[in-house]
Each structure stands twice: as structure tokens, then as C-alpha cells.
Amino acid sequence: MTGHARRLLLIEDDAAFARTLARSFERRGYAVDTVPGQEELQALLATGCTHTHAVVDLKLAGGSSGLACVKMLHEHAPDMVIVVLTGYASIATAVEAIKLGARHYLAKPSNTDDIEAAFERAGGDTDVALGQRQSSIKTLEWEHIHEALAAADFNISEAARQLGMHRRTLARKLEKRRVK
Template sequence: MASARSLLIVEDDAAFARALRRSFQRRGYAVEVCEGLEALPDALARMEHRYAVVDLKLGVGSGLKAVKMLHDHDPEMRIVVLTGFASIVTAVEAIKLGASHYLAKPANTDDIEAAFGRSDGDTEVPLTKRQTSLKTLEWERIHETLVESEFNISEAARRLGMHRRTLARKLEKRRVT
């Protein structure tokens, strides 16, 4: 049975994972860090977790696969996806696959813990009157293609009909960190 405050962090950035681990441990969580998809089955076998924080872009593979694995393992687990490359496409896919919430980096421990507690939508979120720009549409298409190609930049560039370096530059320009 899972401890009431057991947390699994799926993150390939060791420094960020270490900082997140320490912060949650100070709040009384039992924390385990998993560096990627290949280590996830072992982490799930070792301990039951109530909560999970998953980085969307893992070194090898997509955090979306981790979300699916976690949700399939325990549909009651509260999963928060963190990303430096936020997009509507990946947010929708993460929620469909079982994530409870989706946060753009930088997100701190307070933000993540608050996200664990949110189970209902917010009908008071203000609607924007701003129309979608061409740049936003391009950004969404790029991210849709990145998801389809499992975050393989070379493959995404090929599918988009652009040079790999061009795509890499576009991703760096719009990166949310």
C-alpha cells in the first residue's frame, strides 16, 4: 500500500531532480527519483506512490509514455507533468493519458503540491479575447509533430519539411524555462 505522502519524480536532469527531491522531503514526502523510462518499471515494483512528477521531455523517450505507464499502474495516482516546452497539444495528451495537471517550468514545490490537490476544473478561468496568431499556430504544429515523433528533433524536422537546425533554433527561441 502507498504511503499517504509518497512521491515518484521522473526526471532526467539530475540537478533539478535533486533539488525537487530535497524540497519535497522537507515537506514530509517519501521521495524516489527515476531517471527515465527504462528505470520506471523497477521504481514501480519497489514502492507504491500516491504522487508523481514527470518531466515531459526525457533524454530517451517522452514523458507522455511515463504518464501512461504510471496511470496504467495506478489510476488513482496524482500525476503532474512539468515541461519547459509547454503546448496545448502536449497538455491535452498528458491529461488524456492520465495526468492530473500540467505545469510549465519554472514551477516550484508550492505550484506542484497545489496541482496535486486540484481534482476539478476551474470554471472561473478568464477567457482570452486574443485571437490565435500565426506564430502560435506554428508553435502548436511543431509541438504536435514533436509528440508524434516522440520528441526526436531530426524526425520532427523531416516531417515538418524544415532543416533540423532551423527547428532547434525555433525551439530555443520559444522555450519556457
């Protein structure tokens, strides 16, 4: 894969989505490597390979967090342009992703155009429209739950303990909001 100026690392546990996204980026001139999770990412980084861009799914198989992958990537290559892509968007995880080194955070569904545009945007946008509505109680609850999940590294039992609720209750709430 030498000779490519743009090397993309895709961290996505949904194999069909990963293949589709990889093909789309390859048609745009990227050399693409795909790994399904954190362990495979560690093994790939240990080989010394370098990438210019990365797309990281927030929620990976086995309940592991893409935030750990963002941190690992940023420590490995601080200049890498990292975009987090998720069906489980929340303010808490967006803030943490940016703090850990991601350039942007996109909610699914997002396509290759959206992701490539996020790669290009280096700064914030002061003209972004401010929401006219206050957050609903359900939205605030979801963000609080997601904040606890992120703090517990997506361990449902630990998050339930932090929230003071039964693990099965939390699991049911998460199933209702499933976006993926």
C-alpha cells in the same frame, strides 16, 4: 520508506532540480523517489513499489518524452495523482498528458506550492480567465511544431519529415524557444 502516507515519484533528468524539488517535498512529509527517465522508471515499477503522487518532466534526456512515463504510471497505478511539469508547454502536449492520465499540466517555472496545489485540484475550474488575445502566428507555429514533436515521440528527424522541413531548421527553431 514505509509509514509515509504520501509517496512521491519524481521523474526528472535535471539532477540539481530533482534534488531541490525532492528535498522540498520531503520537508512537507512526502517520501520521495527520483528517476531520470523511462528506463529507470520501468525498473522501479518492476520492483512493485507504489506511489501516491508523481511529478513528470515532459522532455527527458535523450529526447524521450515524459508522456510515455505518464502512460506507464497511469497503467501501473490508475489512482496515482500525476502532474506534468514542463518548460516546453503547448496545447497539444497538455491535452495528451491529460488523456494519458495526468491530473494537471504545469509550465515551468513552478514551485512546490504550485505542484502541491495541482495535486489537490481534482476537477477543472470553470472560472479560469479566458485569454483576450488571439494566438500569434509564432505561437501557432510553435504549437504546430510541438504537436508534430509529440506525435513523433520527440524524435526531431521524424517531426521534421512530418512538418516538411529540414531537420537542422527544426533544431534551430527548437533552440530559439528553449525554456529549460
